[in-house]
Amino acid sequence: MNGNGPTVLVRTDLDALPVEEKTGAPYASTVRMTDLNGEEAPVMHACGHDMHVTTLLGTAQVLVSLKDRWKGTLVLIGQPDEERGGGARALLADGLYQRWPVPDYCLAQHGDPTIDAGKIGYCPGWAMANIDMIDITIRGVGSHGAQPHKGRDPIVVSAEVINNLQTLVSRTIDPVETGVVTVGSIHGGSKHNIIPDKVELQLTVRSFTDQVRQQLLTGIERICMNTARALDVPEDRLPIVHNRTEEFFPALYNDPPLVETSVKAFQAALGAYNVLLRNKTTGGEDFSELGRTKEKVPIFMFFVGTGDPSVAPKDRPGWHSALYLPVAEPALRTGMLAMSSAVLNLLKK
Ligand SMILES: [Zn+2]
Ligand SMILES: [Zn+2]
Incomplete structure (x- = not known):
C-alpha cells in the first residue's frame, strides 16, 4: 500500500x-x-x-x-x-x-x-480461447469379427462420429466466428477378429464466445447420440459424453x-x-x-x-x-x- x-x-x-x-x-x-x-x-x-x-x-x-x-x-x-x-x-x-x-x-x-x-x-x-476437454465413450455390442451382424460395432460408430464432428465448425458455426473441434485420441479394440464393446475418444474444443462454445458442446452431444442411433446402437448403449469441467480454461x-x-x-x-x-x-x-x-x-x-x-x-x-x-x-x-x-x-x- x-x-x-x-x-x-x-x-x-x-x-x-x-x-x-x-x-x-x-x-x-x-x-x-x-x-x-x-x-x-x-x-x-x-x-x-x-x-x-x-x-x-x-x-x-x-x-x-x-x-x-x-x-x-x-x-x-x-x-x-x-x-x-x-x-x-x-x-x-x-x-x-x-x-x-x-x-x-x-x-x-x-x-x-x-x-x-x-x-x-x-x-x-x-x-x-475457451478450452474444453471432452471424453467420449462410444459404446456398442461386442461380437466375433466374422459375425458383425450379431453385435453393434463401436469402431464403425466412432468413425462416423469423427467424420460428422467435422461438420460442426464448417456447417453450424457462423463463418466469421472461431471454433475448433479436434479428436486428439482414439483407443478401442484388442484383436483383429473381435468387435469390441467400446471405443474411447478424447477431444479438445476451442472457441471464444459463450455462444459458440455452447453450440459446439451441444453439437458434439447431438452428433454422438444420433450417429449411434442411426447405426442401431441400443438406447441403453448410447455414447457417454463427459466434459472435464475441472480442466476448463x-x-x-x-x-x-x-x-x-x-x-x-x-x-x-x-x-x-x-x-x-x-x-x-x-x-x-x-x-x-x-x-x-x-x-x-x-x-x-x-x-x-x-x-x-x-x-x-x-x-x-x-x-x-x-x-x-x-x-x-x-x-x-x-x-x-x-x-x-x-x-x-x-x-x-
Ligand atoms: Zn505453457
Ligand atoms: Zn506458460
Missing part, C-alpha cells in the same frame, strides 16, 4: 513442465521431481515461467524505488498450476479477492518466442479501455515500433479467471518477445520445447519496463 489510489494486481505464473532441458544454458534446469502419479521426471520452465517470475521481481524493485511517483495498492501474486489450468481458480477459491483488496485492474505478461526479444505484442478483446478477454491506456504507456517506454498489435490465438491461459468473477475486474495480458531476432520465427523453438530459451537480455528488461510503465500509468499521482 502506498497511499490512497486504485489497486492493481500483477500476476505471474510459477510452474514448470516435465521436460528435460536441452538448451545448454549455464542456468539450465537439472531438477527432477516426482509427479502426481508418483513418477520421477526431469522438469524445466519450458514455457518461460522462470522469466515471468524474474520480471515480476524486477517490476517490484522498480516500483518500490519509484514510490514517490505513484499512489495506490499493488498486489503481486505468483500463481501455481497454470499449465494444467487449475491454479487461478484455486487462488480465487482460497480467497484472493477476500483476503486481499479486490483489484481495480489485473495485469499479466507471458513470453512469446514468435516475437523478437525487445518487442511486445498485445491483442484487445478476445485474445485466447475460460477465454481470455483483454479489456479494451485497459489495453488502450496501457499501450500508450508501453509506446512511451519502449518506442511505438516495439509495440505490436497481434492476432488472437486458440491457445489458452487461466489468467482469464481473474476477470470472470462477480467483481468483473478488467484484465489485460500482453506478450513479451523472447525470440532471437537473427533466427526466423518459424525456426525458433516454441513453448514447451526442450530447447525453448528466451533471449534473457533484452526480454527481461523489456518485460520489466512494460509492466512497470503499465502499473505506473494506472497508479500515477
Whole structure:
C-alpha cells in the first residue's frame, strides 16, 4: 500500500513442465521431481515461467524505488498450476479477492518466442480461447469379427462420429466466428477378429464466445447420440459424453479501455515500433479467471518477445520445447519496463 489510489494486481505464473532441458544454458534446469502419479521426471520452465517470475521481481524493485511517483495498492501474486489450468481458480477459491483488496485492474505478461526479444505484442478483446476437454465413450455390442451382424460395432460408430464432428465448425458455426473441434485420441479394440464393446475418444474444443462454445458442446452431444442411433446402437448403449469441467480454461478477454491506456504507456517506454498489435490465438491461459468473477475486474495480458531476432520465427523453438530459451537480455528488461510503465500509468499521482 502506498497511499490512497486504485489497486492493481500483477500476476505471474510459477510452474514448470516435465521436460528435460536441452538448451545448454549455464542456468539450465537439472531438477527432477516426482509427479502426481508418483513418477520421477526431469522438469524445466519450458514455457518461460522462470522469466515471468524474474520480471515480476524486477517490476517490484522498480516500483518500490519509484514510490514517490505513484499512489495506490499493488498486489503481486505468483500463481501455481497454470499449465494444467487449475491454479487461478484455486487462488480465487482460497480467497484472493477476500483476503486481499479486490483489484481495480489485473495485469499479466507471458513470453512469446514468435516475437523478437525487445518487442511486445498485445491483442484487445478476445485474445485466447475457451478450452474444453471432452471424453467420449462410444459404446456398442461386442461380437466375433466374422459375425458383425450379431453385435453393434463401436469402431464403425466412432468413425462416423469423427467424420460428422467435422461438420460442426464448417456447417453450424457462423463463418466469421472461431471454433475448433479436434479428436486428439482414439483407443478401442484388442484383436483383429473381435468387435469390441467400446471405443474411447478424447477431444479438445476451442472457441471464444459463450455462444459458440455452447453450440459446439451441444453439437458434439447431438452428433454422438444420433450417429449411434442411426447405426442401431441400443438406447441403453448410447455414447457417454463427459466434459472435464475441472480442466476448463475460460477465454481470455483483454479489456479494451485497459489495453488502450496501457499501450500508450508501453509506446512511451519502449518506442511505438516495439509495440505490436497481434492476432488472437486458440491457445489458452487461466489468467482469464481473474476477470470472470462477480467483481468483473478488467484484465489485460500482453506478450513479451523472447525470440532471437537473427533466427526466423518459424525456426525458433516454441513453448514447451526442450530447447525453448528466451533471449534473457533484452526480454527481461523489456518485460520489466512494460509492466512497470503499465502499473505506473494506472497508479500515477
Ligand atoms: Zn505453457
Ligand atoms: Zn506458460
